[in-house]
Amino acid sequence: MAESGRSLQARALLQQCLRAQLQVRPAEGDAAAQWVEIDNFLYACFSLPLVLFSSHSVNTLLNVKLSETENGKRVSILDLPGNILIVPQATLGGKVKGRNVQYHSNAGKEEGLELYSQFVTLCEQELAANSKCAEARVVVEHGTYGNKQVLKLDTDGPYTHLIEF
Amino acid sequence: MAESGRSLQARALLQQCLRAQLQVRPAEGDAAAQWVEIDNFLYACFSLPLVLFSSHSVNTLLNVKLSETENGKRVSILDLPGNILIVPQATLGGKVKGRNVQYHSNAGKEEGLELYSQFVTLCEQELAANSKCAEARVVVEHGTYGNKQVLKLDTDGPYTHLIEF
Numbered sequence: 001m002a003e004s005g006r007s008l009q010a011r012a013l014l015q016q017c018l019r020a021q022l023q024v025r026p027a028e029g030d031a032a033a034q035w036v037e038i039d040n041f042l043y044a045c046f047s048l049p050l051v052l053f054s055s056h057s058v059n060t061l062l063n064v065k066l067s068e069t070e071n072g073k074r075v076s077i078l079d080l081p082g083n084i085l086i087v088p089q090a091t092l093g094g095k096v097k098g099r100n101v102q103y104h105s106n107a108g109k110e111e112g113l114e115l116y117s118q119f120v121t122l123c124e125q126e127l128a129a130n131s132k133c134a135e136a137r138v139v140v141e142h143g144t145y146g147n148k149q150v151l152k153l154d155t156d157g158p159y160t161h162l163i164e165f
Numbered sequence: 166m167a168e169s170g171r172s173l174q175a176r177a178l179l180q181q182c183l184r185a186q187l188q189v190r191p192a193e194g195d196a197a198a199q200w201v202e203i204d205n206f207l208y209a210c211f212s213l214p215l216v217l218f219s220s221h222s223v224n225t226l227l228n229v230k231l232s233e234t235e236n237g238k239r240v241s242i243l244d245l246p247g248n249i250l251i252v253p254q255a256t257l258g259g260k261v262k263g264r265n266v267q268y269h270s271n272a273g274k275e276e277g278l279e280l281y282s283q284f285v286t287l288c289e290q291e292l293a294a295n296s297k298c299a300e301a302r303v304v305v306e307h308g309t310y311g312n313k314q315v316l317k318l319d320t321d322g323p324y325t326h327l328i329e330f
Contacts, residue, residue, distance in 0.1 A: 011327070013178070013325060013327075060261065063264050064261055064264055064265070064266060065264055065265055065266070066266065076264065087323075089323070089324075089325045091324045091325055091326050092325050092326070092327060094326050094327075096225065096229055096328055099228050099229055099230055099241065100229070100230055101229060101230070101231065101326065148321070148322040149320075149322055149323065150320065150321055150322060151318075151320045151322075151323055152317075152318065152319050152320070153316075153317065153318040153320075154317050154318075155314075155315065155316045155317070155318075156313070156315055157313040157314055157315060157316075158252075158254070158314060158316055159254075159256045160178060160254045160256055160257050161256050161257070161259050161266065162176070162178075162257060162259075162327065163261055
């Protein structure tokens with residue numbers, strides 16, 4: 001967690017969902033839009049790479065006990081195990097200035113893409129290294145960086161949590 | 166915005182949505198679950214009343230230019246004008262401690278309900294006082310405090326923004 005006196009490096013928003021559809025490529029000419037779809041229990045993680053999410057911070061995101069099981073007990077997404085959907089949301093780094101929002105803290109476009117790709121890879125590696133996840137064949141799906149994140153969510157209580165690093 | 170050195174009083178998460186359905190009463194016996202539904206452009210606002218949202222902070226939430234119009238220009242929800250859906254999310258006040266999340270900063274149940282009701286009323290008053298909103302008959306819908314927020318969202322880019330007071 002970001003402590004006072006230390007500047008914010010990254011911000012992630014976690015939501016528990018039943019089902020989600022995310023557009024990964026918009027329609028173009030005759031080509032229909034492409035979507036990824038996940039059901040079963042899953043976590044939609046709206047992340048903002050301001051600075052690199054370290055493997056430690058990814059470990060925190062995946063191991064914190066936020067997912068509710070059928071009997072009401074809270075376990076981590078790795079323990080559930082559940083699928084993961086990562087949605088880049090640069091807007092999460094915005095700061096209100098008067099009536100406008102400024103995004104000066106965000107990484108630039110190229111750097112942002114690199115940090116985002118690293119974040120996705122770190123999540124995939126954590127899941128691959130977890131025997132329960134490997135056995136259940138859970139997947140990591142993610143949005144296309146820079147695209148409009150056309151998203152449909154279906155939740156049974158989103159349990160929205162904000163985690164900052 | 167909360168400045169360093171001053172403690173966080175309230176946190177709101179704003180998302181732009183096309184359509185939303187929120188359960189306001191779960192099914193009980195023979196009675197079916199009750200839902201509110203909003204379409205048209207709207208804002209889903211997940212709020213956490215830690216301490217009272219002042220009329221100044223509600224004014225900020227409703228006047229900040231986050232809603233995208235068809236031509237890509239950003240205007241406030243009052244200028245759009247759009248409907249508003251308020252979803253209480255006490256989990257937004259959570260702090261990670263090891264692998265668990267603690268909610269010590271949140272208001273207690275009774276105080277939380279009172280603060281939430283005040284927040285909804287302040288939003289309704291702001292909309293009623295705005296001639297554009299009154300003319301377009303925009304509405305404020307809101308979740309039932311303390312219930313599980315069973316929520317379906319349909320977005321065309323959620324533009325997730327976090328605003329702290």
